[in-house]
Amino acid sequence: MALSITEVARLGALARISLTDAELEHLAPQLDLILEAVAEVAKVADPDIPPTSHALPLVNVFREDEVRPSLTNAQVLSAAPAVEDERFRVPRILGEEE
Amino acid sequence: MSEEIMDYAEAMASFDPVLGLEVHVELNTATKMFCGCVNQFGSAPNSNTCPVCLGLPGALPAVNAKAIESAIRIGLALNCEISGWCRFARKNYFYPDMTKNFQTSQYDEPIAFDGYVELEVEGEPFRIPIERAHMEEDAGKLVHVGGATGRIQGADYSLVDYNRAGTPLIEIVTKPVYGTGAKAPQVAKAYVAFLRDMLRDLGVSDVRMEQGSLRCDANVSLMPKGASELGIRSETKNVNSLRSIEQALNYEIRRQAAILASGGKVKQETRHWHEEGYTSPGRSKETAEDYRYFPEPDLVPIAPSREWVDELRATIPSPPDVRRQELQARWGFSELELRDAVNAGALGVIEATVAQGCPPQAARKWWLTELARRANEAHLELDELPITPAQVAELQQLVQAGTINDTIARKVIDAVLAGEGDPAQLVETRQLATVSDDDALSDAVERAIAQNADAAQKIRDGKVQAVGALIGAVMRESKGKADAAKVRELIMARLG
Ligand SMILES: [Zn+2]
Numbered sequence: 151m152a153l154s155i156t157e158v159a160r161l162g163a164l165a166r167i168s169l170t171d172a173e174l175e176h177l178a179p180q181l182d183l184i185l186e187a188v189a190e191v192a193k194v195a196d197p198d199i200p201p202t203s204h205a206l207p208l209v210n211v212f213r214e215d216e217v218r219p220s221l222t223n224a225q226v227l228s229a230a231p232a233v234e235d236e237r238f239r240v241p242r243i244l245g246e247e248e
Numbered sequence: 249m250s251e252e253i254m255d256y257a258e259a260m261a262s263f264d265p266v267l268g269l270e271v272h273v274e275l276n277t278a279t280k281m282f283c284g285c286v287n288q289f290g291s292a293p294n295s296n297t298c299p300v301c302l303g304l305p306g307a308l309p310a311v312n313a314k315a316i317e318s319a320i321r322i323g324l325a326l327n328c329e330i331s332g333w334c335r336f337a338r339k340n341y342f343y344p345d346m347t348k349n350f351q352t353s354q355y356d357e358p359i360a361f362d363g364y365v366e367l368e369v370e371g372e373p374f375r376i377p378i379e380r381a382h383m384e385e386d387a388g389k390l391v392h393v394g395g396a397t398g399r400i401q402g403a404d405y406s407l408v409d410y411n412r413a414g415t416p417l418i419e420i421v422t423k424p425v426y427g428t429g430a431k432a433p434q435v436a437k438a439y440v441a442f443l444r445d446m447l448r449d450l451g452v453s454d455v456r457m458e459q460g461s462l463r464c465d466a467n468v469s470l471m472p473k474g475a476s477e478l479g480i481r482s483e484t485k486n487v488n489s490l491r492s493i494e495q496a497l498n499y500e501i502r503r504q505a506a507i508l509a510s511g512g513k514v515k516q517e518t519r520h521w522h523e524e525g526y527t528s529p530g531r532s533k534e535t536a537e538d539y540r541y542f543p544e545p546d547l548v549p550i551a552p553s554r555e556w557v558d559e560l561r562a563t564i565p566s567p568p569d570v571r572r573q574e575l576q577a578r579w580g581f582s583e584l585e586l587r588d589a590v591n592a593g594a595l596g597v598i599e600a601t602v603a604q605g606c607p608p609q610a611a612r613k614w615w616l617t618e619l620a621r622r623a624n625e626a627h628l629e630l631d632e633l634p635i636t637p638a639q640v641a642e643l644q645q646l647v648q649a650g651t652i653n654d655t656i657a658r659k660v661i662d663a664v665l666a667g668e669g670d671p672a673q674l675v676e677t678r679q680l681a682t683v684s685d686d687d688a689l690s691d692a693v694e695r696a697i698a699q700n701a702d703a704a705q706k707i708r709d710g711k712v713q714a715v716g717a718l719i720g721a722v723m724r725e726s727k728g729k730a731d732a733a734k735v736r737e738l739i740m741a742r743l744g
Contacts, residue, residue: 164538166342203335203543209551215277215314218284218298226294226302226410236293237391237407240344 153182252506259505265432266478267425268467271443273418273453274386275318280414281385282309289459293409301414303347308546315416318452319383320552322418323360325446325564326378331359333551336544344408345387353384355541369431369438376439377423386415433497437490440464445568457488468497470504480514487521496521579608592620597630597637604641614640618661635664643671655728656680682731689730693738696721707743715739
């Protein structure tokens with residue numbers, strides 16, 4: 151497994167993290183190591199063992215369509231760094247044209 | 249602002265359009281997709297939110313059973329296969345309208361797939377192949393502040409309301425639609441109108457395009473005549489009225505034709521429709537890999553049993569066109585009357601009024617004249633007017649029984665709309681019942697004859713049309729409450 155610098159740069163960009171070349175050089179091999187460790191699992195995988203996305207063999211866990219109380223507006227906004235007009239105020243959204 | 253475009257007929261002489269339509273439908277469940285917050289349009293900002301739909305750490309989603317049921321019913325109405333086992337996935341992206349930094353959506357395992365819709369445009373049949381109908385959640389709503397027009401570019405900052413975040417959405421995606429020729433824009437419009445009617449008949453969505461509960465992204469590409477390879481497509485986002493769908497596609501076809509004819513290449517991109525009649529480029533499309541989908545670990549798979557699906561299949565109404573034909577036959581409407589009712593979105597309210605015992609023609613008359621006018625003035629849909637089908641049926645009963653005439657009925661409608669009560673009760677308490685008492689009317693007729701000697705003389709001379717002036721006088725005196733037929737009878741008996 152070899153995670154390229156370009157791939158890490160791309161992932162960084164998708165995660166909105168700006169990385170210098172030096173950081174990329176430093177982080178790419180580390181990420182690679184982590185992936186290698188996880189890839190150990192593949193060694194015990196067998197065609198007989200289907201891949202799974204859940205720990206429990208359950209299906210159809212549903213909730214009835216019944217309204218439950220929401221939080222109050224004050225609770226919702228209490229942790230917001232900035233509030234205006236009962237809404238979350240967020241910085242200018244960059245890098246997107248309309 | 250706008251780019252060069254080719255004449256439509258000229259474009260059609262060289263190219264065949266291929267359509268692709270993605271329609272998002274907000275379900276009208278009582279609660280959101282993954283939490284018990286009320287699913288409601290128009291509440292105070294951030295008042296319908298909780299740890300789940302705000303994506304707070306540790307909050308766990310729980311699937312709304314009703315939303316799954318609606319998704320399956322939509323799939324069945326689209327003639328789709330229903331998946332025996334499918335999952336939700338995380339679609340990862342960073343944007344302030346989504347607190348979790350991912351949207352919970354279905355990806356390669358949609359709940360419904362491989363269907364079709366059949367419709368007619370100007371008598372020509374078209375079959376629209378459906379690729380899939382999958383479940384996902386809606387995002388929050390952004391307001392951009394500063395800059396010129398509330399648009400994102402030039403804005404100083406944005407404000408976010410998460411009431412809509414987590415609203416259950418179904419995305420319905422067609423396969424490429426070939427063979428629509430010059431009718432492509434009309435077919436697209438007819439398809440979305442078909443979906444709107446079908447979803448309304450299913451009762452799964454409010455399908456209000458102007459409120460965004462039904463949204464359409466319209467893709468189109470052009471193939472040179474005789475070619476078999478698909479051209480490069482553009483995707484026009486959020487075209488939010490039936491009329492705009494037709495216009496936006498017409499524009500895109502002409503724009504792409506102009507590019508191709510001059511030897512250029514169409515760019516694969518998102519475009520925005522402007523009501524002034526053109527599209528403009530938006531961001532270039534992120535590829536699917538950029539979203540790094542993976543199965544949602546917090547939700548277990550959905551495996552609808554055959555029995556459940558069959559049970560739901562029995563609840564699917566006939567397709568809208570079949571249902572219309574049934575209603576037309578049952579109500580005895582002419583083609584034109586039916587078409588007017590469909591265009592006014594009045595089938596549902598007429599049906600409900602007829603169910604309350606009102607004759608179909610009378611129900612049609614009230615909803616398409618008096619009530620349609622008032623709905624228009626108030627910018628409301630007919631079923632949003634504060635009058636119920638039962639009240640309309642009651643009103644008609646009063647008219648039929650001769651208790652009130654049409655003039656008074658209109659006043660009663662106004663009072664009902666103003667929330668002042670039910671028709672019968674209003675007629676009773678305000679003494680609006682028609683005066684057909686002979687003595688009272690005879691006196692009024694005598695006075696009218698005395699005050700309109702000219703008209704009276706004309707009638708005596710056989711000019712019967714002059715009777716209108718006398719009837720008018722009596723009606724004025726009774727403030728509209730007199731029984732006009734009775735008045736006429738009395739006048740003619742006296743003078744004729
Ligand atoms: Zn919630």
